[in-house]
Amino acid sequence: MSISLISKKRKAFISQPAPAGYVPGLGRGATGFTTRSDIGPAREATDVPDERHARLQKKARPHEDDDDPPEPEEEDLNDANYDEFSGYGGSLFSSGPYDADDREADQIYDTIDMRMDDRRKERREKKFQEEIEKYRQERPKIQQQFSDLKRQLAVVSDDDWLNIPEVGDARNKKQRNAHIRPDRYTPVPDSVLQRALAGGHNSLSKQQQLLGGFATPYPGTMTGTMTPGVSTSTRIDLNQIGEARNSMLGIKLDQVSDSVSGQTVVDPKGYLTDLNSITPQTSGDVNDVKKARLLLKSVITTNPNHAPGWVAAARLEEVTGRMQMARNIIMRGCEVCSKNEDVWVESIRLQPPENAKLVVAQAIGHIPQSVKIWLKAVELESDVPAKRRVLRKALENIPSSVRLWKEAVELEEPEDARILLGRAVECCPASVELWLALARLENYDNARKVLNKARENIPTDRKIWISAARLEESQNNIHMVSKIIERAISSLQSNGVEINRDQWIKEAEEANKSGSVHTAQAIIRLVIGYGIEEEDRLDQWTEDAESCAANEAYECARAIYAHMLTVFPKQKNIWLEAAYFEKDHGSGESLEALLQKAVQNCPKAEVLWLMAAKSKWLAGDVPSARSILSLAFQANPNSEEVWLAAVKLESENNEFERARILLEKAWASAGTARVMMKSVKLEWVLNNMEKAFKLTRDALEKHPDFAKLWMMLGQMNEQEGKIDEARMSYIDALKKCPGSLPLWILYSRLEEKSGQPTKARSVLEKARLKNPRSPDLWLEAIRLEMRGDRKPIAQNLMAKALQECPSSGKLWAESIFMATRPQRKTKSVDALKKCEHDPHVLLAVAKLFWTERKISKCREWFIRAIKIDPDQGDTWAHYYKFELAHGTQEQQDEVLKRCVQAEPRHGETWCSVSKDIKNWQKHTNDILPLVTAAISVPV
Incomplete structure (x- = not known):
């Protein structure tokens, strides 16, 4: 037999049983050993030995020749022969025993696998999440592409919903009808229908029911021949049935139409009103109403004197639409509970107007002391004289009711009201409001008498004392105001009243808003220190001043600052806060007076001297500003800020020689880098370039690491057209100041202007290596590619930039307008999630609303951006340009005024x-229009 045939029939080597006495590795010097897993448990001598390695005996197949080798048995691959641990029954390790050692080893392996899986779990999940996000960014779903449109559905009005057109079929008529088989209708002869009717009576009986139960056919409907077994009543002409149906329909239409004009008598305007009177009730509502009625019936039966039960029962019937039943129930309640005013008030409400007065009369007869019923009686009257009569009758019965007196006074003229109030305070001497109202109506002398009587009757109320102080202030008796407040505090304390400073401050704020300035300030001076620990005074008073300023009680805040300065006269921060307050809410004279006191108490505070000099300068008094700065020099001889302020004052007033002299002196006494930079800039603006270059080189020898000097040197070289010198100055500067981002950006822009964008790109890449996580450098690189019309590269850079700087508002703002128009809203939402309070993002969102012509929303977002950072000049410029396009003249002037007050100093376009x-x-005010013209309208 051939070798190939033998190889096909013989088992693989690994599947063959081992020979007897086989020891693995014996030829390589290994020594065989036997474990208990091989021999098993101990056995008796009579036990049959375990022939583990005995050769298997195979049965010979019948009908086989002896010369052929025996074929190996086929492996059983059935599922029943499979084990999860050892595999199929014929596997290599399926025959060995599985004891406790093997189980323990498997448990150890499983524990190790689980621990290794836990160690890799976080990294695996993070990697999976990143792959998912990357996939979704590259292949967004359709629903994500339209997410901005879905957000707009939240603000769609009902009218817009109703005006949405129905979705039409865009296919042509042939395509629409291609899969529709046209319906064909063939009229059926009357003979067929008659035979069908003759065959069964059920259909006829149904038709008779539809016709109103007619059992006798119409005249002329009997057929000429008689059908055996069918009565004559079944022989109806179907045409007559149709005519009868039309006749019935015509009768019903005639019932709802006008017989003369043919117009409908249904009121189209009152139709929905009539529907409102119908109380819709489901089966569940009916059951609930029945249960509630039963419970309330039980309540008013078991305890008829319980007034709320009668009221609830009446309201239940009112809700279900049974008004007469509700009236009957509440009237029975009035008979049972005749002394309860709530039942009578409910009965008056449920009665029609013509019966309500009768019920009121009955109620007053039973309860003449009820204020509610008398007020109901006043409401039922239509004219003012009748109301007055009812109120006077009520006051005869209840003279101590403050509410009735107030209602009566409101209906009277001032003279009659004064007479009524005189009687009212006699009847209600404990009512502060009545006393104060009477005092307001009296003249000065009588008002003082009224308030004195009020203090005698009510010695524990602070409002009477405050009203007396305001009365004196109205008569210009300013010296009496503080005395009255002092007496008020001492009198209230002697009567056991606690002085609550918060309540008194609120009274001061109200007095300030009503114009009683001296009263408000007196209250603040005398009450501000009550109930505060000595170490908490500064913080608490600062908080009180800010609260008063926020509530527009500026005189109260000014009084608090004045009191703080008397207690802490050497605190520079308090003087600064008071100065800023006067700058925002005061006049120029008050600011100057405050600053004069400030520099006297804090002569070493440079900022106070500068504010005082600037206030004089803005007022046009330049000599006074010079004198203030000279005094500042004496107090601070080596102050850089004072030197620079003096130089600015002279240069702004075109006194350039005096400015040069001051700068030369400053080089000698305070030769700082900023002083040298101002000296270079003065020569530069005066176009004295040779001296400017010389001063720059001298300054760089003393301060080689001052980046602004290098920037000025490079810009001056660019202005003079010395590109190579400018490039070398930037290269030298970056060696000294590698962390200066503006230097890198200026160098990159120089290379770009020179026509070398590749060199500019490499400069920015080098800058990012030396200054990682810098949004400005990423933004400049992105704009470089956008200026070169390489948008895909710019988008790739933007994705990398947002990964490295995920919280940069500048990058998110730029990415919004780099996206396509449908994706801008989605991008803006993502930007707001990452940078909710960033002014650049808020400005970008405002510009986005501007592109969509949403004027009100755009204005709101501009205001939000300005409130967060008023120092951003670009925001002011965009806001001003927006108002120039869509606002009024008043709004434009308001934006310009607020911008001048804010004095912005930052912003890319603003700084340029x-x-x-x-x-x-x-x-x-001159720069804002220039910046507005430099920026472009968003598209």
């Missing part, structure tokens, strides 16, 4: 315009 040499003497 404000720091231009041509605009060095321009102020905020």
Whole structure:
């Protein structure tokens, strides 16, 4: 037999049984050993030995020749022969025993596998999440692409929903009818229908029921021949049935139509009103009503004197639409509970107007002391004289009711009201409101008498004392105001009243808003220190001043600051807060007076001197500003801020020689880098370039690591057209100041202007290596590619930038307008999630609403961006441009005024315009229009 045939029939080597006495590795020097797993448990001598390695005996197949080798048995691959641990029955290790050692080893392996799986779980899940997010970004779902449109559905009005057109079929008529088989209708002869009717009476009986139960056929409907077994009543002409149906329909239509004009008598306007009177009730509602009626019936039966039960029973019938039943129930309740005013008030409410007055009369007869019933009686009257009569009758019965007196006074003229109030305070001497109302109606002398009587009757109320102080202030008796408040505090304390400073501060705020300034300030001075620990005074008073300023009680805040300065006269921060408050809410004179006191108490505070000099300068008093700065020099001889303020004052007033002299002195006494930079800039703006270059080199020898000097050197070289010198200055600068981002950006832009975008790109890449996680460098690289019309590269850079700087508002704002128009809203939502309070993102969202012509929302987002960061000049410029396009003249002037007050100093476009040499003497109101013209309208 051939070798190939033998190889096909013989088992694989690994599947063959081992020979007897086989020891693995014996030829390589291994030594065989036997374990208990091989021999099993101990056995008796009579036990049959375990022939583990005995050769298997195979049965010979019948009808086989002896010369042929025996074929191996086929492996049983049935599922019943499979084990999860050892595999199929014929596997290599399926025959060995599985004891406790094997089980313990498997448990150890499983524990190790689980621990290794836990160690890799977090990394595996993170990697899986990143792959999912990357996949979703590259292949977004259709629902994600339309997510911005879905968000707009939240603000769709009902009218817009109703105006949405139905979805039509875009296919043509042939395509629509291709799969529809046309219906064909063939009229059936009357003979067929008659035979069908003759065959069964059920259909005829149904038709008779439809016709109203007619058992006798119409005249003329009998057929000429008689059908055996069918009565004459069944022989009806179907045409007559149709005519009868039409006749019935015509009768019903005639019932709802006008017989003369043919128009319907249904009121189209009152139809829905009539429907409102119908109380819809489901089966569940009916059951609930029945249960409630039963319970309430039980309540009013078992305890008829329980007034709320009668009221509830009546309201239940009112809700179910049974008004007459409700009235009957509440009237029975009035008979049983005749002394309860709630039952009578409910009965008055349920009665029609013509019967309500009778019920009121009955109620007053039973309860003449009820204020509610008298007020109901006043409501039922239509004219003012009748109301007055009812109120006077009520006051005869209840003279101590403050509410009735108030209602009566409101209906009277001032003179009659004064007479009524005189009687009212006699009847109700404990009512503060009545006393104060009477005092307001009296003249000065009588008002003082009224308030004195009020203090005698009510010695524990602070409002009477405050009203007396306001009365004196109205008569210009300012010296009496503080005395009255002092007497008020001492009198209230002697009567056991606790001085609550919060309540008194609120009274001061109300007095301030009503124009009683001196009363408000007196209250603040005398009450501000009550109930505060000495170490908490500064913080608490600062908080009180800010609260008063927020509530527009500016005089109260000014009084608090004045009191703080008397207690802490050497605190520079308090003087600064008071100065800022006067700058925002005060006048120029008050600010100057405050600053004069401030520099006297804190002569070493440079900022106070500068504020005082600036206030004089803005007022046009330049000599006074110079004198203030000279005094500041004496107090702070080596102060850099004072030197620079003096130089700015002279240069802004075109006193350039005096500015040069001051700078030369400053080089000697305070030769700081900023002083040298201002000196270079002065020569630069005066176009004295040779001296400017010389001063720059001298300054760089002393301060080689000051980046602004290097920037000025490079920009001056660019202005002069010395590109190579500018490039070398930037290269030298970056060696000294590798962390200066503006230097890298200026160098990159120089290479871009020179026509070398590849060099500019490499400069920015090198800058990112030296300054990682810098949003400005990423933004400049992205804009470089956008300026070169390489949008795919720019988008790739934006994705990398957002990964490295996920919380950068500048990058998110730029990414919103880099996206396509349908994806901008989604991008803006993501940006707001990452940078909710970033001014750049808020500005981008406002510009997005601008592109969609949503004027009100755009204005709201501009205001939000300005409130978060008023120092961003670009936000002011966009807001001003928006108001120029869509706002009124008043709104435009308001934006300009607020921008001048804010004095912004930052912003990419704002800095490029404000720091231009041509605009060095321009102020905020001049720079804002220039920046507005430089920016473009978003598209």
